[in-house]
Amino acid sequence: MINSISFITNVYKVASGNILGQLFLIISSPIITRIYSPEIFGIFAICSSIVHIISSISPLRYDIAIVISKKDTDASNLLFISFLLTILSSIFSFFVLKMLNYIGLESNSIKVLSTYPGLISVSIMISALLIILISWETRFSQFAIIGKLRAIRALGTSTVPIIYGFLFKGSVYGLFLGDIIGGLIGLLFLIVVNIKQSGLRFLNEISREQSFSLLRRYKSFPIYSTWAVIVNSLSLQLPVIILISFYPISVVGYYALANRMLQIPQGIINSSVGQVFFKTSKDLDHVHILVNKTLSRLLMIAFFPIIIISLIGSDLFQVVFGYEWYDAGLYAQSLSLWVFSAILVGPLAHLVNVYEKQKIGLLINILRMIFRLGSLLIGAFIMDNPIYTLVLFSVSGFVTNIGFLFWLLKISGSSIKINLLSFFKYGFIALAFTIPLIFIFQFFHISNIMKILISFIFLIGYYLYILSIDPGLRSLLKKTISLNN
Numbered sequence: 180m181i182n183s184i185s186f187i188t189n190v191y192k193v194a195s196g197n198i199l200g201q202l203f204l205i206i207s208s209p210i211i212t213r214i215y216s217p218e219i220f221g222i223f224a225i226c227s228s229i230v231h232i233i234s235s236i237s238p239l240r241y242d243i244a245i246v247i248s249k250k251d252t253d254a255s256n257l258l259f260i261s262f263l264l265t266i267l268s269s270i271f272s273f274f275v276l277k278m279l280n281y282i283g284l285e286s287n288s289i290k291v292l293s294t295y296p297g298l299i300s301v302s303i304m305i306s307a308l309l310i311i312l313i314s315w316e317t318r319f320s321q322f323a324i325i326g327k328l329r330a331i332r333a334l335g336t337s338t339v340p341i342i343y344g345f346l347f348k349g350s351v352y353g354l355f356l357g358d359i360i361g362g363l364i365g366l367l368f369l370i371v372v373n374i375k376q377s378g379l380r381f382l383n384e385i386s387r388e389q390s391f392s393l394l395r396r397y398k399s400f401p402i403y404s405t406w407a408v409i410v411n412s413l414s415l416q417l418p419v420i421i422l423i424s425f426y427p428i429s430v431v432g433y434y435a436l437a438n439r440m441l442q443i444p445q446g447i448i449n450s451s452v453g454q455v456f457f458k459t460s461k462d463l464d465h466v467h468i469l470v471n472k473t474l475s476r477l478l479m480i481a482f483f484p485i486i487i488i489s490l491i492g493s494d495l496f497q498v499v500f501g502y503e504w505y506d507a508g509l510y511a512q513s514l515s516l517w518v519f520s521a522i523l524v525g526p527l528a529h530l531v532n533v534y535e536k537q538k539i540g541l542l543i544n545i546l547r548m549i550f551r552l553g554s555l556l557i558g559a560f561i562m563d564n565p566i567y568t569l570v571l572f573s574v575s576g577f578v579t580n581i582g583f584l585f586w587l588l589k590i591s592g593s594s595i596k597i598n599l600l601s602f603f604k605y606g607f608i609a610l611a612f613t614i615p616l617i618f619i620f621q622f623f624h625i626s627n628i629m630k631i632l633i634s635f636i637f638l639i640g641y642y643l644y645i646l647s648i649d650p651g652l653r654s655l656l657k658k659t660i661s662l663n664n
Contacts, residue, residue, distance in 0.1 A: 200333030217432030335361030403537030
């Protein structure tokens with residue numbers, strides 16, 4: 180359970196590397212935004228959206244089967260299957276992107292994608308291979324290694340664009356190289372670690388007959404789960420697709436930075452808690468207890484920071500990233516409600532695979548995508564304002580995520596009443612810290628820097644208060660830190 184030392188320790192191992200990695204990104208971002216323009220960020224965001232969509236489905240979700248398969252020999256064959264599918268899909272993606280030049284469609288997105296087919300295809304392959312190897316490490320509970328990977332990859336991703344920008348004129352190639360080199364360094368790290376631990380033993384366990392048998396055994400993953408991931412990935416990338424179709428490419432750049440910064444806390448939580456939750460939940464008989472405790476902690480962590488972003492997002496972005504990025508802060512404020520719900524539902528979404536509910540999960544994800552697409556189109560066509568468009572997207576994302584969350588609670592047998600009590604508990608605590616913060620901002624004329632400083636002090640106070648009223652959490656944190664020192 181999430182109150183157990185083993186669960187918290189494993190989350191700590193992954194999160195520590197994630198936090199270090201995200202710290203690299205936070206420190207480097209103010210430099211990167213002064214080298215690369217919103218237009219360059221927008222071009223890279225279009226390419227990245229395709230990379231994220233295709234890399235997540237390149238193994239046809241057999242990477243998930245690596246974690247849940249009963250035998251290590253099955254996992255070895257599934258690893259081989261996933262590698263092979265990834266290489267084939269990357270090659271196929273390259274030729275499809277090259278063909279975009281000849282289909283005769285005129286749009287900003289088509290022009291961008293057809294300009295960089297090689298870089299996009301390489302990024303797809305590297306990202307997909309990392310996804311597969313992370314599943315392999317998750318199977319054997321190598322959470323410390325996963326944490327180190329996050330830090331190592333982020334270091335490359337954050338430093339290479341800066342070096343490129345100083346040596347050459349800032350262009351989209353600098354952002355591409357950062358993503359590719361960071362991924363390659365992470366990939367090399369995982370390969371070296373695995374060779375040191377077990378050599379290439381898994382190669383001796385691969386057989387054609389067993390591989391074909393496993394393809395059939397886990398056929399629901401490519402048939403249903405892959406489509407669910409496509410739909411979910413499209414839902415996440417819809418803002419980029421719609422914004423580039425209706426607004427200047429600089430608007431996509433503002434959104435890209437806002438989303439990148441908002442993804443930092445979300446990424447830490449989803450990749451650390453989510454990774455451990457998936458591995459732990461598949462081995463438990465009473466999953467509902469784990470779900471209740473996990474959701475309670477996620478509410479505790481996320482409530483007040485998201486409120487702060489919604490209050491001072493524009494001030495924060497203007498100070499940290501430069502005046503040119505003020506609009507990105509407004510976009511971050513607009514997206515805060517959606518991000519809050521995404522933090523809550525992200526780790527628990529693994530229950531779809533734990534209970535093998537891929538069919539229903541696919542239908543739910545399709546409905547979520549339709550609602551989000553509708554909100555973006557209404558905003559773009561009727562309101563013709565990117566901020567209003569993103570507010571509508573954020574609201575629809577929040578509503579659909581909460582609906583998805585209630586379904587996850589139902590299939591796991593978790594108590595909705597208990598989780599609603601947790602919601603109101605931490606909501607009231609966050610509100611108690613928010614009211615004086617709003618009072619200060621409204622009745623005292625203070626600079627943007629002072630707003631940020633005061634908000635940070637209140638944030639520390641919020642977490643200290645949470646610790647003071649939760650002796651169980653204090654005890655767990657102390658034991659976890661002592662075990663990892």
